[in-house]
Amino acid sequence: MSLFQPEEGRLAPGLYIVATPIGNLSDLSSRAATILGQADAIAVEDSRVTAKLLAHIGTKRQMIPYHDHNADRVRPGLIARMATEAIALVSDAGTPLISDPGYKLVREAREAGHAIVTIPGPCAAIAALTLAGLPTDRFLFMGFLPAKAKARADTIAEVSAIRATLVFYESGPRLGATLAALAEGLGGREAAVAREISKTYEECVADTLPALAARYADAPPKGEIVVVVAPPGEAPLAGAVDADALLVRALERMPAAKAAKEVSQATGLARADLYARALELKAR
The missing domain is CATH 3.30.950.10 (Tetrapyrrole methylase, C-terminal domain)
Incomplete structure (x- = not known):
């Protein structure tokens, strides 16, 4: 039985990382729907959110809450089950591991020798x-x-x-x-x-x-x-010489932090860079 091609409605044991829609439920891929429909259990952020997705594809599965507040307690049990069962991991929306605690589950599953498969899809x-x-x-x-x-x-x-x-x-x-x-x-x-x-x-x-x-x-x-x-330099910016001149004049009237803020607003240059330059100019 192939890990990537489920046969007879059963997945091989391991961890399946499943990307889910970020808005439109129709964005769920057919492969993701198959995995969710055949997994032995699904680790979820919020069971209410995932229940709506499962209803959309016409299936029910055991859901195990897995989030910031319980991850350390729940993770050992999930890892143990992966030895004999297919465990899917989803977030409320988008790709798991993006701003959620999923990476620790992946790391420990790999250390335990379990198979890990990702089912890519939406990411905000x-x-x-x-x-x-x-x-x-x-x-x-x-x-x-x-x-x-x-x-x-x-x-x-x-x-x-x-x-x-x-x-x-x-x-x-x-x-x-x-x-x-x-x-x-x-x-x-x-x-x-x-x-x-x-x-x-x-x-x-x-x-x-x-x-x-x-x-x-x-x-x-x-x-x-x-x-x-945008990265620095995408918008038209004043040259370094112009910025220095503005900073020198501003430093005559105010502290370095306020001078950097004023020149930043006038030129579009990053305040942090201007502050560092202002300190250099004051030290001369």
């Missing part, structure tokens, strides 16, 4: 990249930014100089604050906000970070959201 981060119209030759997936302002700003500063398109997940209520923090830390870069991907009201709004921050400041949208930000 990749779908948003296709909608954004920004460079896709190099991109960095950042998941969710920290909720606290300082930790969020520090994280943005860490990636400000990376020459790659940045991809973030976000929720509606937090979107305005996140966009404001990105605008402050990354300047006037081009960006896009994609939401409700593959659903009836799919939307992708492209503009500069400051403009997007203003748009969503008092109007949090509904649905799951992906923010895509």
